[in-house]
Amino acid sequence: MTQDEIRSAFFHDLGRSWLADEVFDAVPDCVFFVKDRRGRYAAVNQTLVERCERQDKDELIGRTAAELFPEPLGESFTEQDFDVLRNGHPIRGKLELHLYPNGNQGWCLTWKEPVCNSAGEIVGVAGISRDLPIRSDYSSELQAVSTVLRHIDEHLEESLVVSDLAKLAGLSAYQLDQRIRTLLGVSIRQHITRRRIERACHLLERGDESLSSIAFDCGYSDQSAFTRQFRQSVGIPPGAYRERKTKKAKS
16 A cells, blocks of 8 residues: 555545644644554654654655664554554653654653544544653653653552652652643642543543442542542533443444
8 A cells, every 4th residue: 555545545534634744843842643543654743754864754654653763662652552542542641751763862741642533433543742841960850750650550540649659759759749740730649630530531431330440440439539529620420421422422
């Protein structure tokens, strides 16, 4: 399949055109991409082209991250893509150290979202990675913060104590909180709540798991505590959220 055929087939499946790559061409500190259901680039911005040491976008279209980025980074990106494609679970504000084929490296915040067609089927993944302008002597602290953020995502069902997370990072609780505020614009407690509610939304949308089970999966001691926090964060109770999403999917 040619590059044009890959792009045309993807956008035909998506059911709409995509012009965002041209918008993101004007944002040099942000990588933008759209990939099809096989993890192949269907749209990229010029920043990604340059960082891959290519001359033209067509040199990336139809190729996977594993084909363009050095090991093990390319394989890691591809694994992320397929996790989103399989489960529909977005990646939001993930702190990562990117190593580019041109030898440059830098810390980024990455977002990836599933792309669905008019029938609600996942047909691709779209994402951005935004550069973090930081001092070189700050890199070791970012590595520690990255470890904490990954630990939070992997242990949302557990009790997450800020002082314990700070020890994991080798920082004081105040220092860790300030780093999170600088990177994500929220306190570490707010970040934990946000990630738990995002997980809850995903579970409510994708399955028929009971509300009490979802509450425990998201780190809440009981269903009532979960319902209070969900209503406070989303504006409606979790049962109503699931019902609304179910109706939308059937319409």
